[in-house]
Amino acid sequence: MKIIGIDIGGTGVKGVIIDEKGEVYVKDSIPTEAxxxxxxxxxxxxxxxxxxxxxSDISKSEVAGVGVGCPGLIDSRHGTVVFxxxxxxxxYPLSSEISKRTGLSARITNDxxxxxxxxxxxxxxxxxxxxxxxxxxxxxxxxxxxxxxxFEGGSSAGTEIGHTVIVENxxxxxxxxxxxxxxxxxxxxxxxxxxxxxxxxxxxxxWKTYDKNSVCGKTPFDxxxxxxxxxxxxxxxxxxxxxxxxxxxxxxxxxxxxxGGGVSEQGERLTKPLQEIxxxxxFVGTEYAPVKVVKATLGSDAGAFxxxxxxxxx
Amino acid sequence: MKIIGIDIGGTGVKGVIIDEKGEVYVKDSIPTEAxxxxxxxxxxxxxxxxxxxxxSDISKSEVAGVGVGCPGLIDSRHGTVVFxxxxxxxxYPLSSEISKRTGLSARITNDxxxxxxxxxxxxxxxxxxxxxxxxxxxxxxxxxxxxxxxFEGGSSAGTEIGHTVIVENxxxxxxxxxxxxxxxxxxxxxxxxxxxxxxxxxxxxxWKTYDKNSVCGKTPFDxxxxxxxxxxxxxxxxxxxxxxxxxxxxxxxxxxxxxGGGVSEQGERLTKPLQEIxxxxxFVGTEYAPVKVVKATLGSDAGAFxxxxxxxxx
Numbered sequence: 001m002k003i004i005g006i007d008i009g010g011t012g013v014k015g016v017i018i019d020e021k022g023e024v025y026v027k028d029s030i031p032t033e034a035x036x037x038x039x040x041x042x043x044x045x046x047x048x049x050x051x052x053x054x055x056s057d058i059s060k061s062e063v064a065g066v067g068v069g070c071p072g073l074i075d076s077r078h079g080t081v082v083f084x085x086x087x088x089x090x091x092y093p094l095s096s097e098i099s100k101r102t103g104l105s106a107r108i109t110n111d112x113x114x115x116x117x118x119x120x121x122x123x124x125x126x127x128x129x130x131x132x133x134x135x136x137x138x139x140x141x142x143x144x145x146x147x148x149x150x151f152e153g154g155s156s157a158g159t160e161i162g163h164t165v166i167v168e169n170x171x172x173x174x175x176x177x178x179x180x181x182x183x184x185x186x187x188x189x190x191x192x193x194x195x196x197x198x199x200x201x202x203x204x205x206x207w208k209t210y211d212k213n214s215v216c217g218k219t220p221f222d223x224x225x226x227x228x229x230x231x232x233x234x235x236x237x238x239x240x241x242x243x244x245x246x247x248x249x250x251x252x253x254x255x256x257x258x259x260g261g262g263v264s265e266q267g268e269r270l271t272k273p274l275q276e277i278x279x280x281x282x283f284v285g286t287e288y289a290p291v292k293v294v295k296a297t298l299g300s301d302a303g304a305f306x307x308x309x310x311x312x313x314x
Numbered sequence: 315m316k317i318i319g320i321d322i323g324g325t326g327v328k329g330v331i332i333d334e335k336g337e338v339y340v341k342d343s344i345p346t347e348a349x350x351x352x353x354x355x356x357x358x359x360x361x362x363x364x365x366x367x368x369x370s371d372i373s374k375s376e377v378a379g380v381g382v383g384c385p386g387l388i389d390s391r392h393g394t395v396v397f398x399x400x401x402x403x404x405x406y407p408l409s410s411e412i413s414k415r416t417g418l419s420a421r422i423t424n425d426x427x428x429x430x431x432x433x434x435x436x437x438x439x440x441x442x443x444x445x446x447x448x449x450x451x452x453x454x455x456x457x458x459x460x461x462x463x464x465f466e467g468g469s470s471a472g473t474e475i476g477h478t479v480i481v482e483n484x485x486x487x488x489x490x491x492x493x494x495x496x497x498x499x500x501x502x503x504x505x506x507x508x509x510x511x512x513x514x515x516x517x518x519x520x521w522k523t524y525d526k527n528s529v530c531g532k533t534p535f536d537x538x539x540x541x542x543x544x545x546x547x548x549x550x551x552x553x554x555x556x557x558x559x560x561x562x563x564x565x566x567x568x569x570x571x572x573x574g575g576g577v578s579e580q581g582e583r584l585t586k587p588l589q590e591i592x593x594x595x596x597f598v599g600t601e602y603a604p605v606k607v608v609k610a611t612l613g614s615d616a617g618a619f620x621x622x623x624x625x626x627x628x
Contacts, residue, residue, distance in 0.1 A: 146472075158460075158564070160597045163564045176594070283474045
């Protein structure tokens with residue numbers, strides 16, 4: 001059985017053909033051209049699918065279906081994109097349009113869900129039934145797999161873990177609330193925390209030697225061994241991140257929490273202190289159902305692999 | 315088809331025989347006698363089951379099974395009570411012991427889950443596929459039904475919504491964390507908030523006329539129409555409660571959040587302002603997947619009904 005996985009991003013669309021064991025037959029990518037609208041996007045995705053099929057010499061009769069991960073609010077049951085601001089798409093029947101153009105059945109889910117399913121099937125979660133992917137990027141994204149199945153919440157509109165408040169009346173969030181997890185634990189938040197600490201401590205090594213215009217989530221980690229200011233930024237960030245992760249773990253009780261996104265590149269410098277806090281704070285302790293914290297392994301491939309996995313039965 | 319539902323509480327055990335439509339054939343209750351241990355509890359439950367069967371003239375061959383809601387950490391897949399402090403039970407195979415004594419198959423779940431399933435099938439959630447029961451008692455309990463199915467999280471150990479932090483570094487919780495939802499939104503928390511406001515405002519009507527020893531969650535609601543101090547307690551409490559409810563709603567996106575426990579008796583004085591906050595704060599608004607806030611309707615019957623519902627296919 002072959003499956004086609006499509007991961008739609010704000011600037012690029014990735015495609016892959018795999019089998020149920022995760023063997024890759026072909027990969028491809030195209031620009032999203034979001035500003036040209038949904039029909040153009042579907043036309044280009046259909047063309048990429050045809051290209052991948054001919055490049056890999058796979059016939060459509062061998063293909064179980066097309067899985068698509070798409071940003072925004074997705075109605076997976078009806079195969080529609082309810083709203084995807086970055087793609088200028090609203091109430092669009094993406095599944096049926098892809099089917100019309102390709103003659104293949106299509107399933108869709110939110111891109112964060114797709115990435116979580118990819119990591120669960122073929123990445124850091126492959127040994128576990130219950131896993132969560134927490135992506136630390138511009139925001140904090142979450143995807144949840146429990147009992148080997150993708151959990152999307154009611155109306156496939158749940159798992160917005162980045163928009164759960166951890167600091168009541170805290171920093172204003174783009175979603176309209178105050179104190180959301182992602183205002184404290186995203187890469188963008190870490191960058192802001194780093195800048196604030198630098199401005200407050202102009203004598204610190206980080207302040208003295210770093211190019212102020214290129215401060216990012218990596219900066220405090222680069223300096224933490226020799227700069228107490230950098231170290232305190234990292235420690236503070238990890239406390240915020242742990243707070244949200246334990247919240248999610250107490251609600252979903254996964255066997256593993258996988259960290260994705262740029263910040264996760266810090267590996268054990270992040271996962272080790274997080275593991276200590278999770279072990280200390282998880283509800284009723286670690287004896288019955290421990291929760292591991294690890295780095296995700298598929299990187300930017302997770303979405304397309306996970307989208308394809310929408311066609312793999314548990 | 316008849317089903318037996320058992321709801322184990324700290325002081326009493328409730329039993330019911332219903333059919334899949336929720337028609338009640340017989341009810342019974344016995345004291346828990348927690349201090350006498352698990353075997354005694356099972357023996358008494360088995361005797362109650364025999365009594366209910368003979369009182370209703372139902373034969374065991376008509377019974378699909380026994381469903382049990384039990385406090386504590388439950389391994390529902392294996393039918394064991396991992397840990398139930400109030401019952402002095404640890405690692406006990408409750409399902410198989412009940413089966414041995416009754417000759418009937420048994421399934422168990424956590425008591426909060428059972429109550430949520432009861433409300434979902436036969437109570438305030440019966441018109442909805444996706445519902446959450448939030449119980450405002452000594453703590454804050456949660457049970458989640460998505461797509462008509464009970465969601466227990468990984469290892470059936472999730473849905474501990476009371477132990478998600480909404481105030482980082484806030485009030486110390488019994489679970490070891492700081493700032494948990496239940497430290498701000500339980501009936502006990504509301505009582506503490508009321509006492510604190512009274513002490514701070516000895517001139518208030520609430521302070522002047524209320525018996526200080528009987529302050530409870532009802533107190534500020536009784537006075538709110540004429541006492542600004544009481545009103546501000548209620549307003550503050552509702553803000554905390556709304557914070558946790560929107561968090562849960564953003565993660566599970568239910569069609570309905572049902573409030574149970576003593577505080578929920580306040581009805582619209584609670585649900586109306588909560589609905590306003592939920593509608594304002596829910597992720598990407600109410601257009602696609604609105605979330606209603608209502609009072610639960612089954613009261614203390616929810617647990618036994620929900621336990622029985624473990625045998626009703628979706």
